[in-house]
Amino acid sequence: xxxxxxxxxxxxxxxxxxxxxxxxxxxxxxxxxxxxxxxxxxxxxxxxxxxxxxxxxxxxxxxxxxxxxxxxxxxxxxxxxxxxxxxxxxxxxxxxxxxxxxxxxxxxxxxxxxxxxxxxxxxxxxxxxxxxxxxxxxxxxxxxxxxxxxxxxxxxxxxxxxxxxxxxxxxxxxxxxxxxxxxxxxxxxxxxxxxxxxxxxxxxxxxxxxxxxxxxxxxxxxxxxxxxxxxxxxxxxxxxxxxxxxxxxxxxxxxxxxxxxxxxxxxxxxxxxxxxxxxxxxxxxxxxxxxxxxxxxxxxxxxxxxxxxxxxxxxxxxxxxxxxxxxxxxxxxxxxxxxxxxxxxxxxxxxxxxxxxxxxxxxxxxxxxxxx
Numbered sequence: 001x002x003x004x005x006x007x008x009x010x011x012x013x014x015x016x017x018x019x020x021x022x023x024x025x026x027x028x029x030x031x032x033x034x035x036x037x038x039x040x041x042x043x044x045x046x047x048x049x050x051x052x053x054x055x056x057x058x059x060x061x062x063x064x065x066x067x068x069x070x071x072x073x074x075x076x077x078x079x080x081x082x083x084x085x086x087x088x089x090x091x092x093x094x095x096x097x098x099x100x101x102x103x104x105x106x107x108x109x110x111x112x113x114x115x116x117x118x119x120x121x122x123x124x125x126x127x128x129x130x131x132x133x134x135x136x137x138x139x140x141x142x143x144x145x146x147x148x149x150x151x152x153x154x155x156x157x158x159x160x161x162x163x164x165x166x167x168x169x170x171x172x173x174x175x176x177x178x179x180x181x182x183x184x185x186x187x188x189x190x191x192x193x194x195x196x197x198x199x200x201x202x203x204x205x206x207x208x209x210x211x212x213x214x215x216x217x218x219x220x221x222x223x224x225x226x227x228x229x230x231x232x233x234x235x236x237x238x239x240x241x242x243x244x245x246x247x248x249x250x251x252x253x254x255x256x257x258x259x260x261x262x263x264x265x266x267x268x269x270x271x272x273x274x275x276x277x278x279x280x281x282x283x284x285x286x287x288x289x290x291x292x293x294x295x296x297x298x299x300x301x302x303x304x305x306x307x308x309x310x311x312x313x314x315x316x317x318x319x320x321x322x323x324x325x326x327x328x329x330x331x332x333x334x335x336x337x338x339x340x341x342x343x344x345x346x347x348x349x350x351x352x353x354x355x356x357x358x359x360x361x362x363x364x365x366x367x368x369x370x371x372x
Contacts, residue, residue: 010076140302143186160191175198204218249274252290
């Protein structure tokens with residue numbers, strides 16, 4: 001198979017979809033790897049690194065799209081890339097379709113097969129290709145929130161861990177998944193008083209067992225959210241709906257009850273956001289204020305840590321790339337139900353129900369597209 005790696009063009013996105021050793025593994029198995037010029041530069045990988053690994057380098061994006069049977073990306077294709085995607089071409093990336101009707105309709109029109117990192121599942125129902133980026137984003141959420149609590153950024157001027165004789169910051173985390181767990185670990189390590197809210201009692205019970213004594217678990221419901229919102233210095237939204245839009249858990253009206261200068265970090269912004277007042281921001285312009293509350297809603301948080309993020313991402317995506325290249329999408333989907341859930345669009349049909357439901361579009365079960 002001919003596999004293409006293009007340079008990410010989304011603002012402030014510094015990751016690349018394949019590290020040089022990945023190209024080496026694929027080429028040794030008889031596949032051809034095409035790499036756009038400087039695709040890995042912002043992650044610390046040069047064209048020479050890819051060339052030594054057996055890849056063909058120095059190409060333009062148009063050349064890669066024209067020749068490749070499978071395109072590897074990190075973020076969703078942007079409008080300038082839509083017209084380069086060909087019918088039956090495989091595009092393997094983070095799509096988050098439910099956040100954009102325009103992207104969904106563009107990929108439908110293209111005739112390409114869209115395999116989304118974020119909806120592939122492991123046998124135990126976990127999301128293995130989302131996990132490492134959620135780990136990065138969860139840890140970054142606390143790091144960024146602590147910074148924007150500083151008065152010069154409009155924050156309350158509270159040190160997250162306090163000092164002897166002065167109480168620490170209070171952190172409320174919505175969601176006890178990977179993002180929430182990693183955020184809680186960092187916030188707790190810095191000395192904050194941390195409240196983690198979720199609707200899964202078993203998950204809360206697990207965190208209650210493994211987290212330090214300054215982490216408290218609570219059922220997520222409107223009453224508890226309202227109660228702890230009033231005393232929180234930092235609020236982190238980390239709720240994930242598999243392939244669908246994030247639930248809006250905090251309304252604008254609720255902001256009036258918060259401490260002025262509190263910081264809200266919406267890690268779910270890629271899927272529409274958990275706060276009514278959320279709107280996507282960038283690393284260059286990461287924050288804005290609503291009713292005296294600082295909002296941090298960067299849509300590609302791990303892009304600021306490209307070396308860590310790129311290596312972590314390739315660790316989990318490369319095995320799937322190898323299997324797709326060896327077997328093809330249809331055959332792999334028939335043998336691996338978890339991989340099959342990653343196919344969001346194929347043959348101009350939406351096969352992932354949450355995406356269709358998000359825009360009231362037709363849903364076609366994957367089985368009826370692939371046949372026996």
